[in-house]
Amino acid sequence: METILVTGGAGFVGSSLALLLKADNPSARVVSLDNLKRRGSELNLPRLKAAGVEFLHGDIRVPADLDAVGPFDLMLECSAEPSALAGFDGSPDYLLATNLTGTMHCLEACRRHKAALVFLSTSRVYPWQPIRDLRFVETATRFELAPGQNVAGVSPAGLSESFALSGPRTLYGATKLASELLITEYADMYGLQAVVNRCAVLAGPWQMGKVDQGFMVLWAANHLFNRKLAYLGFGGLGKQVRDVLHVRDLYDLLRLQLANLSAHSGKVYNVGGGPDLSLSLLELTALAQEATGQEIPMGSSAETRSGDIPWYVTDTSAVQAATGWSPRTGKARLVGEIVDWLRENAATLKRIL
Numbered sequence: 005m006e007t008i009l010v011t012g013g014a015g016f017v018g019s020s021l022a023l024l025l026k027a028d029n030p031s032a033r034v035v036s037l038d039n040l041k042r043r044g045s046e047l048n049l050p051r052l053k054a055a056g057v058e059f060l061h062g063d064i065r066v067p068a069d070l071d072a073v074g075p076f077d078l079m080l081e082c083s084a085e086p087s088a089l090a091g092f093d094g095s096p097d098y099l100l101a102t103n104l105t106g107t108m109h110c111l112e113a114c115r116r117h118k119a120a121l122v123f124l125s126t127s128r129v130y131p132w133q134p135i136r137d138l139r140f141v142e143t144a145t146r147f148e149l150a151p152g153q154n155v156a157g158v159s160p161a162g163l164s165e166s167f168a169l170s171g172p173r174t175l176y177g178a179t180k181l182a183s184e185l186l187i188t189e190y191a192d193m194y195g196l197q198a199v200v201n202r203c204a205v206l207a208g209p210w211q212m213g214k215v216d217q218g219f220m221v222l223w224a225a226n227h228l229f230n231r232k233l234a235y236l237g238f239g240g241l242g243k244q245v246r247d248v249l250h251v252r253d254l255y256d257l258l259r260l261q262l263a264n265l266s267a268h269s270g271k272v273y274n275v276g277g278g279p280d281l282s283l284s285l286l287e288l289t290a291l292a293q294e295a296t297g298q299e300i301p302m303g304s305s306a307e308t309r310s311g312d313i314p315w316y317v318t319d320t321s322a323v324q325a326a327t328g329w330s331p332r333t334g335k336a337r338l339v340g341e342i343v344d345w346l347r348e349n350a351a352t353l354k355r356i357l
């Protein structure tokens with residue numbers, strides 16, 4: 005690949021992948037295109053520059069901004085309004101224009117340049133009500149799937165690609181699923197080579213965590229900077245569960261997919277940490293306390309937000325069987341790396357996070 009375009013390339017995932025790709029492919033032209041909408045993405049610009057990644061201030065809502073890149077061979081589509089809460093408290097205009105119309109512009113750019121596409125989709129494509137309707141048992145620190153459920157796509161390994169897709173999933177999830185459908189049609193009609201990774205929670209240093217997106221960093225930062233946090237929803241106990249994946253482990257998968265793109269093209273994979281890398285908020289609090297040496301006031305609100313889910317753990321069987329990939333970074337190490345990064349950049353990050 006001579007030229008690789010990373011849209012959202014100053015964001016958490018985009019900048020991380022762009023830097024790792026450039027390090028592995030020093031002779032490639034790696035371009036990060038980003039409109040810097042996400043607060044803190046600007047902090048990645050010096051890192052990109054130092055590594056030889058080209059930065060282009062651009063917006064995927066504007067086709068001319070994508071044209072300005074020139075020809076490219078591969079696009080990693082990492083730009084988004086990435087919050088599942090987007091649109092709840094006002095207009096969904098930006099969400100739809102970026103996550104849906106923007107995808108269309110990205111697909112058109114790929115078609116024109118005969119470029120391949122890796123699309124960062126989300127576990128949020130799965131509707132929330134059927135997930136809430138699963139049966140859970142409550143242990144001392146978390147909700148766990150009750151045994152013996154006869155629901156397609158659900159097993160002790162987590163939630164697989166065969167989980168039903170009908171029902172509301174948040175507008176964020178809907179824009180991602182709609183984008184996936186467009187990708188399928190571009191593959192069929194124009195021969196676009198594309199891989200879709202439906203990612204669960206991704207985390208790591210340089211994520212600008214906030215209340216509605218990036219909870220691992222939010223938790224670690226609020227512990228380190230001695231601020232408050234609260235357990236929201238599902239009884240306010242902090243027992244809701246997610247699996248988490250270090251962005252570096254996502255890059256390992258990307259390398260395997262790119263090394264054999266024709267085999268993975270047209271595939272949709274659930275990607276995440278899986279059961280071994282799952283944790284509840286209560287368990288995350290314990291890890292954050294350990295890594296920072298701080299205990300902070302913890303509030304609680306029993307009321308569950310619309311669209312929220314008590315549990316999501318990725319069944320990674322399909323992607324593991326197809327690529328041989330598995331994540332390498334444990335939960336404590338992930339939190340430790342985030343805390344180290346927060347400590348090293350505390351003065352700047354306190355203003356942003």
Ligand SMILES: NC(=O)c1ccc[n+]([C@@H]2O[C@H](COP(=O)([O-])OP(=O)(O)OC[C@H]3O[C@@H](n4cnc5c(N)ncnc54)[C@H](O)[C@@H]3O)[C@@H](O)[C@H]2O)c1
Pocket residue numbers: 011012013014015016017018037038039040041042045062063064065081082083084085086102106124125126127202203204205206207212218
């Ligand atoms: N972080 C996660 O836990 C997670 C999980 C599942 C899927 N994803 C997906 O991964 C991708 C990257 O997410 P992230 O966590 O890095 O988010 P992020 O907010 O850190 O990065 C997104 C970047 O896109 C940029 N952007 C927003 N609108 C744009 C536009 N119209 N034109 C150009 N750039 C624009 C932002 O400025 C930001 O730098 C997204 O597609 C997200 O939906 C992330």
